[in-house]
Amino acid sequence: MVEENKIYHHTVNIYYDDTDFSGVVYHANYLKYFEHAREHAIGQAELVRMWDEEGLGFVVYKVEMQFAEGAVFGDALDIRSYCVKEGPFRLNWFHEVWRPGGTKTAVTGVVQLVCINRERRLVPIPDFKP
Amino acid sequence: MVEENKIYHHTVNIYYDDTDFSGVVYHANYLKYFEHAREHAIGQAELVRMWDEEGLGFVVYKVEMQFAEGAVFGDALDIRSYCVKEGPFRLNWFHEVWRPGGTKTAVTGVVQLVCINRERRLVPIPDFKP
Amino acid sequence: MVEENKIYHHTVNIYYDDTDFSGVVYHANYLKYFEHAREHAIGQAELVRMWDEEGLGFVVYKVEMQFAEGAVFGDALDIRSYCVKEGPFRLNWFHEVWRPGGTKTAVTGVVQLVCINRERRLVPIPDFKP
């Protein structure tokens, strides 16, 4: 499982289908990149195991995003992510998007996850490695 | 259920996220529009009922598409679709994309569907209304 | 152009590609539905005209979303939207997602837009009809 406060890096290549005719990445797509970054931080195999063996899954409960600069076709974005628990039931992920050679963040986001079981009932966030 | 050889019309509005930075609709999206057109022809409620009550679902087996002209932001596309059974197991859908005021088809496609049950085994295409 | 505080309704049909394997609509997609709702409120022809004649376009600057319930395949969602200016440069859109027969909002969002010109410089939000 993930470690709190550790910064995870994930690279996202921007393809044609990430952009729209305004020339930059369509705003909703950053939520996908954030999720891909979280999946790599936690590990897709671990997410599959959690679901298959324990019946547990993460669900997005709240989102905040702010946009300073648009990414363009050909960018290899660095998604920098870390997480902090908020009480037993909430896991806050902080995401930053850095363009190649960028001197400030292009996009920032906070995504709050909760954990549910097979009956879609809220359960505590699973334990982290100490 | 659908009628063979009947032409079904479905309108698709082109939004920002349908386009890419080249200015026209991203090519893969037409497969979505074709599927939306089929879902409206068959009826989403009927698709849900087929799955819930009979455990039957359609799966795409083959696709062919040809592109003559790109649709742009703001277009209200007319998707014209009809279907023909090919033997008991295959259902061929023929799709055309017409742009507003267009004098020829912008995109054409043929999508071959098969029908599977809950065990993902091939079953005959369900009967059509006579 | 849009009227402040007026509630605009926009219907979104949920197709296969809107969902993910968890069975409900993928969270990022609601940002698309919100944008489609805004495009219909403003009018796509007006958006094209603003860009072509005046070189003006809207850009998403900030987003907040909260998720209470997931929409599923076959839902016809009612997206209820209204907007309020915040000073001369910001336009806040408030969006609610209502599922068919729903007794409370499934998803809520606030999207703050700014307006830019061809040089990507901030300009005041264009005047509304009185």
Place this chain on the structure above:
Amino acid sequence: MVEENKIYHHTVNIYYDDTDFSGVVYHANYLKYFEHAREHAIGQAELVRMWDEEGLGFVVYKVEMQFAEGAVFGDALDIRSYCVKEGPFRLNWFHEVWRPGGTKTAVTGVVQLVCINRERRLVPIPDFKP
């Protein structure tokens, strides 16, 4: 530029948003993976340079796909691609999707590209390295 007949490998991780509620990857998404594979074979920097310096871009003209098996969440797909010119104006890409540990191709596709200039006129496919 790419070499004819050389097999290029590209890895695609399957995330939540790639799947739909049937549990497997939504069929249209394979066209995206094929394009991402081509972009990496040609090089995104080369595609940007071609467009900026020479005003040349590739456009999809025809597509054929066949589906044998669905990919699932957590798969790391191997997309195997090679290209062959067909006369001076057409470039055919042959794509195969291999699932981890797969013994046969899950999806196959042929995508025919043409090359256009800034006036959207057809031009010969640019020369390959000998």
